[in-house]
Amino acid sequence: MHSIYSYIIVMAVVTYLIRALPLTLIRKEIKSPFVKSFLYYVPYATLAAMTFPAILHASDYMVASICGFVTAVVLSLKNKSLLTVAVSSCAVVFVVELIMYH
Amino acid sequence: MKSFDYFKKGMKDAIPICLGYMAVSFAFGIQASEAGLSVLQATCMSLMNVTSAGQFSSLELIMNQATFAEMALLQFIINLRYMLMSAALSQKLSTKTGTLHRMGIAYGVTDEIFGVSALVKGELKPAYSYGLIITSVVGWVFGTFMGAFAGQIMPQRLISCLGLAIYGMFLAIILPEAKVKKPVMAVVISAMVMSTVFTYTPVLKSISSGFRIIIVTVVVAALASVFAPVVETEGGQESA
Structure with a gap:
């Protein structure tokens, strides 16, 4: 049984090392095209995998979640800000749940 | 410009990040308290980690009492992208920038702060980075605190819809680039x-x-x- 604070410290140390090591140590450019490409694609793959299908279960009702997902996709493709997209998809879910499951 | 001017400019430029972070970290605070974290623990995690994806994903591991190795590996993979950002930022800094400043800037390497820092014309000044970081982290930590604190007395209907915030933000990060x-x-x-x-x-x-x-x-x-x-x-x- 680990304490929650010890998990927080493990997370913080790993995350900080990832952020600090390149900034402090790597002064030369990364040469390998594969490594460069891999690192370039990582955030897109990670965030996409985390978002879908988890977003379908993010609210209490899947129909509402799907409406929120569609809203987020449309607004993101229109280059709306993070705040606009996040708040709008929440608002759509709120309204759909209110209408359908009052 | 003097250092302090860069600092002020950074603080101002990060206002949209601050607002976006508050919405998302509010949802995180709620989820963290549902996962059994206290208000102080959730706030502490946000202050020490400042990483949306990493923090959200950690909750399930904490609930399941995963091993430290699993937690470390998950954080490493999910946050590996910060390595590329950190490497890119090292090229934006003056070669005279000392190790302490580099370590300070490293604390605030997130998708959004990186996005703003990388778009700065010319050299990146440490004072500017600190301004960005302070405004953003205040939003991140305050939102977490409010979410964890008020989440317990919030109506279920509101909690349900806020679950979408983090995924909406992720889509807003990845889709504009995917489009082009x-x-x-x-x-x-x-x-x-x-x-x-x-x-x-x-x-x-x-x-x-x-x-x-x-x-x-x-x-x-x-x-x-x-x-x-x-x-x-x-x-x-x-x-x-």
Whole structure:
């Protein structure tokens, strides 16, 4: 049984090392095209995998979640800000749940 | 400009980040308190980590009493992107920038802060970075505190809809780039399809969500690197 604070410290140390090591140590450019490409694609793959299908279960009702997902996709493709997209998809879910499951 | 002017400019430029972070970290605070974290623990985690994806994904591992190695590996894979950002920022700094400043700037390497820092014309000044970081982290920590604190007395209907905030933000980070770059779009769609297969297929669905994300990320990003390697152009990276 680990304490929650010890998990927080493990997370913080790993995350900080990832952020600090390149900034402090790597002064030369990364040469390998594969490594460069891999690192370039990582955030897109990670965030996409985390978002879908988890977003379908993010609210209490899947129909509402799907409406929120569609809203987020449309607004993101229109280059709306993070705040606009996040708040709008929440608002759509709120309204759909209110209408359908009052 | 003096250092303090850079600092003030950084604080001002980060206001949109601060607002966005508050919405998302509010949702995190709620989820963290549902996962059994106290208000202080949730706030502490936000202050020490400042990483949305990493923090959200950690909750399931904490609830399941995962090993420290699992937690470390999950954070490493999910936050690996910060390595690239950190490496890119090291090229934006003056070569005279000392190690202490580099260590300070490293604390605030997030998708959004990196996005603003990388777009600065010319050299990146440490004072400017500190301004960005302070405004952003205040939003991140305050939002977490409010979410964890008020989440317990919030109506279920409101909690339910706020669950969408983090995913909305993720889509807003990845889709604008995917729209203009076909390989990125292919990566996004492949990752979503593969993640769906892993979530619902018998046997595969027994893999924990953390490792599912790790497997999908490594496979999809590696395939993309083979079939559409990124070529360096002036002013940034372009996929071929």
